[in-house]
Amino acid sequence: MAKIIIVGGSLGGLFAANLLHHRGHEVTVLEKVVGSLDGRGAGIVTHPSLMQALTLCGIKTDNNIGVPVDRRVTLDQLGNDIAEMTLPQILTSWSKLYHLLKENLPSHLYLDGKSVKALDQDDNSSTVHCEDGTSYTGDLVIASDGLRSSVRNLLAPDVVPEYAGYVAWRGVCDEHLLSKLSLTTLFETFGFGLPPGEQILGYPVAGSNNNIQPGFRRYNFVWYRKTSDAELIDLLTDADGNYYPQGISPIKVSWRNLAKIRDAARKTLAPQWAELLEKTALVFFQAIYDVYSEKIAFHRIGLMGDASFVARPHVGMGVSKAAEDAMCICDVIDQYGANAEALRAYEKIRLPVGQRVIERARYLGEYMTEQGQEELKKDLPGIAKRVMLETAVDISKQLQEA
Ligand SMILES: Cc1cc2nc3c(=O)[nH]c(=O)nc-3n(C[C@H](O)[C@H](O)[C@H](O)COP(=O)(O)OP(=O)(O)OC[C@H]3O[C@@H](n4cnc5c(N)ncnc54)[C@H](O)[C@@H]3O)c2cc1C
Known part of the structure; x- marks a missing residue:
């Protein structure tokens, strides 16, 4: 079974950790914040892929x-x-999902107060180094460390929010x-x-x-x-x-x-x-x-969740996308093993999806531009219907098929 280091212990990292642990892999989550993250975030729109990921984590939802x-x-x-x-x-x-995922993961697999500041990798493994002087090595490193991802910053410094x-x-x-x-x-x-x-x-x-x-x-x-x-x-x-x-x-x-x-x-x-x-x-x-990436696989280190793409929240699918990224990572590891080839396959599947999510979210944000306002003056109920029909709805299938 593989050894996977996950950077970031919020919803994205917890989805990845739970899914991989459930499939028998050895995981270590490194989260920079000490203590519970609860109290962050508010409402989350659920989509079928989010529910599917919870089920695959072994979490029964009612x-x-x-x-x-x-x-x-x-x-x-x-x-x-x-x-x-x-x-x-x-x-x-956010809080409900956080508790479900955190409590489902054996607590010794989640290390808080671990701020990742440096990385290295070779043909067989990848390693992260934390501010407190500790280092962790795995077959793969998966970074789910958010909008201002330190890992992305080290690997793709040109990608900025x-x-x-x-x-x-x-x-x-x-x-x-x-x-x-x-x-x-x-x-x-x-x-x-x-x-x-x-x-x-x-x-x-x-x-x-x-x-x-x-x-x-x-x-x-x-x-x-x-x-x-x-x-x-x-x-x-x-x-x-x-x-x-x-x-x-x-x-x-x-x-x-x-x-x-x-x-x-x-x-x-x-x-x-x-x-x-x-x-x-x-x-x-x-x-x-907006965070728009051109690359999310770097040999034995992969980016997921908000570390890879951040779309404006009109699409209401940040958590669902992170869950889908995590499911995809598990699938490619099953198929290719925990190696660079698996992450290349992950990138091939998830990079275009992430890019389409950003485009879709920008389109939904257009409502707030001058042109969107002109349309609104002509037909408020019509625009209202369109906004309601398109905001925070499940578009995972269209994104994969586009
Ligand atoms: C206004 C708004 C509304 C939203 N509404 C929705 C919605 O309705 N539905 C939805 O699905 N999504 C929504 N989202 C998006 C959603 O919150 C995120 O997309 C989702 O939580 C992805 O999380 P993540 O785990 O990838 O990143 P984050 O939640 O940002 O977590 C990153 C984690 O990494 C840790 N970290 C950072 N740097 C380091 C480091 N160097 N070392 C170790 N750890 C580190 C951080 O402390 C943090 O815990 C919304 C977002 C906004 C702003």
Whole structure:
């Protein structure tokens, strides 16, 4: 059986570790953060490949995996329903998936506080070196170390995250805090709002302790807003003047910027969305980036998940793509053994898929451009239907066949 070193212990790394361990391989996960990662992330749209990967990890999923939603609606700025459609989906949460995957993996295989800083490889093995002076050698190294992947940086330094020109304001609001209006017109749906040049969407997710009982759930929202480079610098600066160019922690976002965003919500969004922004204790934002790779296999080291590609979240498939990458890595190792040939086969299959996901996500982001806005003025309900039909739906088959 093979020995595989996995860099990054978030959802991508955990999928790879669980799948490989389940097939009898020896895995070691190296995660730089000490302690649990829980508390990061919010809602995740599930797709069939995500459920398939969980099953292949030996994880039994039941109705508790998430909150089922049947309908999508778009609210105009006054809060009226202007377009709707039936589209059943299950909405889970980052935290639920993290716990399922982490608890399914024997704890001695997951090492935290291990920040990978250097790599080397030869014809027979690959090795990572960590900040704390330890090194780990395997037949293969699989890097799932995210948007700012250190491994990608060492192997393909030209591939850098490209800012898309907008940020996503995010948060989750407790169900029991919401008014009857928001509960009856928005809460049970995958909701959308399309104010000029912006987009907001949301859906119900499990509440604390992954509770999906009515009354205990939360509503997860993602509000995309154009943000200039100068405005982004201001957002990435905390109330004490400290600037965090790589991303600011949710608890550090300046109270002045939070006041501004809540004010903007009152002025530009439907009352249901504005209420969510008011009543969510921890509103935070993520700048939206594209990462587009030309190569994801480097002899005995492979990139997967957000380390290989980051698509704008309109496609809602970052976790599903990471799960698909992990399943593909397992399959090619079964077929070729844990060697460079297997990773070449992985690249042949997954590189074009990743590139198409980026293109698709850019297309969905076009709605927020000038041209998209012109179309919107002509036919708001028509555009609303298109946005609802195309956002965060399962497109894995089309991506593989394209
Ligand atoms: C606004 C927004 C909404 C989203 N919505 C969805 C959605 O609805 N559905 C969906 O599927 N996806 C969604 N995503 C995307 C999704 O969160 C990611 O694509 C997915 O989590 C892939 O994770 P990953 O494990 O590859 O990387 P990450 O989750 O970024 O994890 C990387 C891990 O590597 C660790 N690490 C980094 N450097 C090192 C190092 N040098 N050594 C060791 N460890 C290291 C980090 O600490 C981290 O734990 C969304 C993203 C955003 C921004």
